[in-house]
Amino acid sequence: MRPRTPSAGLLLVTPALLMVAALFVYPFALSITSALTAADGFPSIANFSKAFELYSGDIVFSVLIVASSTALIALTAIAIAGALTLGETRWLVAALAALYRWPLFIPFIVAAQCMRTFLAKNGLLNNSIVSLGILDPAMTQSFLDWRGIVITFVWKQTPFVALLLAGAMASLDRATIEAARNMGAGRGRLLFEIVVPQVLPTLMVGLVLSIVTMLSVLSVPMMVAGSQPTMLTVDMAFRINAYGDYGVANALGVISYLITAGAAWLYLRHSLREGGRP
Amino acid sequence: MRHWIPAVGFAMVLVASPAQAQTAINVATAGDQNMVDYVKDYLAPMFEKTNPGVKVVAVGTGPGDAGSQKIFEKLDAQKKAGADKWDFDVVVIHQKMAGQMVGEGLLSAYKDKIATGSLVSRDTASNALGANVSGYVMPMFHSQTAIAYNPDLAKDVPNSYAELIAWVNKNPKKFGYNGIKGGMSGVAFVTGWVYAFGGDAGKLITGPYDAASKAAWDKALADLKEFNKNVVITPGNAGTLDMLNRGEIAMGPVWVDMFYTWLADGKLPPNMKLKLVAPGMPGQPMYYAIPAKAANGELAQKFVALATSPEVQGEGIVKKFNWYPGIDAKHLEGKLDPVVWKKLFADISPEELSSKGMPFPLAQYFNEILEAYERKVAN
Numbered sequence: 080m081r082p083r084t085p086s087a088g089l090l091l092v093t094p095a096l097l098m099v100a101a102l103f104v105y106p107f108a109l110s111i112t113s114a115l116t117a118a119d120g121f122p123s124i125a126n127f128s129k130a131f132e133l134y135s136g137d138i139v140f141s142v143l144i145v146a147s148s149t150a151l152i153a154l155t156a157i158a159i160a161g162a163l164t165l166g167e168t169r170w171l172v173a174a175l176a177a178l179y180r181w182p183l184f185i186p187f188i189v190a191a192q193c194m195r196t197f198l199a200k201n202g203l204l205n206n207s208i209v210s211l212g213i214l215d216p217a218m219t220q221s222f223l224d225w226r227g228i229v230i231t232f233v234w235k236q237t238p239f240v241a242l243l244l245a246g247a248m249a250s251l252d253r254a255t256i257e258a259a260r261n262m263g264a265g266r267g268r269l270l271f272e273i274v275v276p277q278v279l280p281t282l283m284v285g286l287v288l289s290i291v292t293m294l295s296v297l298s299v300p301m302m303v304a305g306s307q308p309t310m311l312t313v314d315m316a317f318r319i320n321a322y323g324d325y326g327v328a329n330a331l332g333v334i335s336y337l338i339t340a341g342a343a344w345l346y347l348r349h350s351l352r353e354g355g356r357p
Numbered sequence: 358m359r360h361w362i363p364a365v366g367f368a369m370v371l372v373a374s375p376a377q378a379q380t381a382i383n384v385a386t387a388g389d390q391n392m393v394d395y396v397k398d399y400l401a402p403m404f405e406k407t408n409p410g411v412k413v414v415a416v417g418t419g420p421g422d423a424g425s426q427k428i429f430e431k432l433d434a435q436k437k438a439g440a441d442k443w444d445f446d447v448v449v450i451h452q453k454m455a456g457q458m459v460g461e462g463l464l465s466a467y468k469d470k471i472a473t474g475s476l477v478s479r480d481t482a483s484n485a486l487g488a489n490v491s492g493y494v495m496p497m498f499h500s501q502t503a504i505a506y507n508p509d510l511a512k513d514v515p516n517s518y519a520e521l522i523a524w525v526n527k528n529p530k531k532f533g534y535n536g537i538k539g540g541m542s543g544v545a546f547v548t549g550w551v552y553a554f555g556g557d558a559g560k561l562i563t564g565p566y567d568a569a570s571k572a573a574w575d576k577a578l579a580d581l582k583e584f585n586k587n588v589v590i591t592p593g594n595a596g597t598l599d600m601l602n603r604g605e606i607a608m609g610p611v612w613v614d615m616f617y618t619w620l621a622d623g624k625l626p627p628n629m630k631l632k633l634v635a636p637g638m639p640g641q642p643m644y645y646a647i648p649a650k651a652a653n654g655e656l657a658q659k660f661v662a663l664a665t666s667p668e669v670q671g672e673g674i675v676k677k678f679n680w681y682p683g684i685d686a687k688h689l690e691g692k693l694d695p696v697v698w699k700k701l702f703a704d705i706s707p708e709e710l711s712s713k714g715m716p717f718p719l720a721q722y723f724n725e726i727l728e729a730y731e732r733k734v735a736n
Contacts, residue, residue: 133731195592201603221605223592305590306538307735317538320423322724 114329126330133314133327138334140308144225144300145293145338148232149286155237156285160244160278161270165256183238187231191302194231198222198303227303228310232293240285247281248274283346290342294335311335381412382446382653382660385431387424388643389594391618391678392449393417399673404660411656421541425454432463432648442652447645447660449497452481453720455644456488465649466492471658473665478685480716481642487564487719494644495665496683498674501613501640501714502545503631503705505598510607517635518553522580524608525587533589533597533606537730540594541641544727546610548717549638550581551726558636561718571725578733585734601625610638613705617679631704637713642683667692675701681710 117123131138159179166172182190197203200221208214222230251274259273275282300310311331318328384401386393393415401413418424428448435443450458458464468474468482469492479499483491504521506514510531515521525532535543552558556573589606591597597609598616602625611631619625645661647654663669670682671693679701682689686707689698702710717723 133728133736136736195596195599199599199603200605221589223596301539302592302596305592305596306536307585307590309538313538316423320421320426321537321727323426 110329110332113325114333116326118326126326127333129327130330130334134311134331136308137311137314140225141294141310141335142338144228144232144310145290148229148236148293149290151229151233152236152240152289153282153286155233156240156244157270157275157282159237159241160248161274163241163245164248164251164274165266165269179241180238182235183242185235187235187296188298188302190231190235191299194227194234194299194303195223198227198230224304228300231299231303232296235299236289236292240282240289243281243285244278247278251277280350283349287339287342287346291339294339379412380410380653380656381414382656383414383416383444384447384449384660385416385418385428385445386449387418387420387422387428387451387454388449389420389615390417391614392643395673395678396449399677400660400664400669403669404663407663408656408659413660422451422453425451429454429458429463432458433461435650436461436463441650443648443650444652445648446651446653446657447647450644450646452485452641452644452717453723455485455490455494455646456720458646459485459488459490459493463649464493464646465651465654467647467654467658467661468492468495471495471662471665473662473684476665476667476684476688479642484716485644486717486723487566487721490644494646495661496642497645497664498614498670498678498680498683499640499642499714500680501633501705501710502542502549502610502638503613503616503633504608504638505601505611505616505625505629505631506608507601507604507626507629509626509628510604514608514630514632515634516632518550521634522584525584528607529587530589531607532587533591533600533609535591535593535597536735537727539590539592539596542594542597542610542612542615543591545639545717547581547730548723548726549610549634549636549715551577551718552639552715553577553636554580558715561722562716564719566719566721570722571729574726574729575733578729581730582734598625601629613640613681614679617701621679633705633709633713635713637715639717640681640714641717 114126115122115124117125159175163172163176166175195202198221199205200219200223201216202221204222205214205216205219209216209219255273255277256269259269264273294310295312296310297312297316300313301316306313311334315328315331318324318331384396386396396413397415401415404413405411418427428445428450432443432445432448455464468477474495477496479496481499482494482496483489485494504515508514511524511528513524515524521532534546537544537547551574552561554577555561556570560567560570589600591600591606591609594612594615597606597611598619600606601609601611602619604626613631616625616629616631620627620629645664647657647661651657664673665684667684667688670684671689674680674682675689675693676697681701718726
């Protein structure tokens with residue numbers, strides 16, 4: 080067989096490289112340049128100072144929302160995947176397996192629309208609790224604020240992480256689990272000391288991808304919560320729609336990249352220290 | 358040899374007839390879904406019936422100034438690319454963008470070429486937030502914001518912004534509005550607040566622009582920040598109406614047309630009422646405009662003439678969609694059921710509308726009010 084020439088290989092990857100360059104590298108560079116260009120066309124950090132001046136609260140808010148959502152997603156996903164892997168009641172596991180993936184197929188905007196009526200003060204959730212006689216109507220409160228955003232994100236992203244995690248757990252060597260069980264490990268210890276450490280890289284991948292997704296969703300913060308404070312996506316949309324100001328919007332975009340880059344860096348540092356594949 | 362003649366003839370018919378039936382005029386509409394529906398379901402079939410062979414393609418570009426921004430970007434790009442024929446034949450746009458588009462030569466001056474051009478009387482047909490748009494636009498309708506309230510939950514309803522502050526202090530968390538990032542009803546409420554407490558409102562509306570005016574807003578916005586502590590920030594124009602409907606708030610600023618539409622659909626308690634508080638709250642028209650290089654300029658003019666005829670304004674704009682007419686209301690007399698007319702003015706009389714229905718401020722003041730709100734109130 081003739082050895083493959085480098086030019087043939089280059090030819091093969093060129094279309095893909097061009098796609099990446101045109102659809103990712105170019106717009107990415109453009110948004111960074113626009114963020115670093117003042118209204119008069121000269122390089123400046125004015126857009127960033129304005130972004131920090133007006134939206135520092137929203138930056139912190141976005142980070143807190145995403146961080147707390149990520150923590151809750153991790154916990155629920157571990158619980159679901161753990162139940163699927165270690166559960167012994169067969170019909171319960173089957174029911175869970177059939178049910179947990181549903182939110183995956185529901186778009187964010189639909190989820191947000193449902194949450195709007197579900198989480199309101201006189202919404203479905205509170206009305207059900209009231210009709211069960213647990214709460215008095217006067218005692219109910221609206222969840223249509225930061226809690227609504229967190230609830231929607233967790234509801235929407237948990238199945239995605241749980242799906243990855245359950246796959247990773249299913250491919251674990253059962254012998255380690257059985258061995259621990261024989262030594263008398265309870266289900267909790269089994270999950271957190273034997274299973275989760277082995278699937279940690281998968282969990283991290285799922286969470287980093289979720290962070291990126293959550294930081295980019297506009298519909299949920301827009302529809303579920305009022306706008307003070309709000310997430311960076313809403314501010315970006317507002318800069319463009321109200322003022323036609325792409326400079327500050329792009330500066331906010333760059334700040335979002337930096338936040339996700341921070342998450343990715345934490346992940347990489349962790350996996351390299353572990354000596355595993357990133 | 359002669360067989361090919363009928364074949365070619367047949368082929369020509371095949372080619373020609375769809376071409377004739379497919380003269381399409383593209384109508385791009387900024388604004389909420391109800392406006393796209395209005396063009397698509399109401400105007401388009403009517404226009405297609407009177408103009409056989411023409412198809413109206415209605416495109417929605419999204420609510421709020423964002424929708425107008427998209428129309429602007431598309432036309433601007435086609436202009437910069439040097440295209441001979443631009444894709445949109447008729448555009449429906451907001452005031453802020455209309456001024457900019459006229460300034461950049463993206464629109465054609467068509468108002469005096471159509472018969473209905475002379476039926477327009479309000480000053481918004483020539484002045485869009487300080488920009489002279491005379492001749493380039495026809496108002497499609499006028500929309501107004503007002504405070505909606507539930508009389509069962511709200512007693513001693515305030516008549517002015519000052520009374521509203523007192524009311525909110527007495528009834529914390531019973532008034533809700535959507536801030537400035539969730540839609541224009543909240544923006545209108547904030548603008549009205551600045552008109553009420555931020556110095557000379559007339560100057561903000563008619564100009565000339567003077568950067569010193571901003572100094573007077575500081576106190577007003579500091580008070581608004583204080584006021585916000587006792588109100589609910591709702592998620593959007595519809596969010597305010599939703600919360601009114603569920604009785605979670607008793608009062609909040611809404612668009613009058615949305616209010617009546619929701620009321621008619623049974624999405625609000627039937628006893629809900631409107632109040633236009635003093636000194637006034639802003640409203641705005643939407644404009645029909647025709648791009649400077651529209652591919653079907655003549656048809657576009659016919660389309661706008663139909664859309665601004667007294668019949669369509671009465672039946673479509675007032676009766677079906679609860680907007681105030683874009684042309685002078687006196688031309689609707691005799692064309693509209695008096696019951697419908699009365700319903701539209703049940704809570705807000707025509708006199709109140711003309712004394713307390715205000716335009717939005719000059720575009721530059723407008724942006725500065727929004728940014729000052731971001732800096733001093735929301736921050």
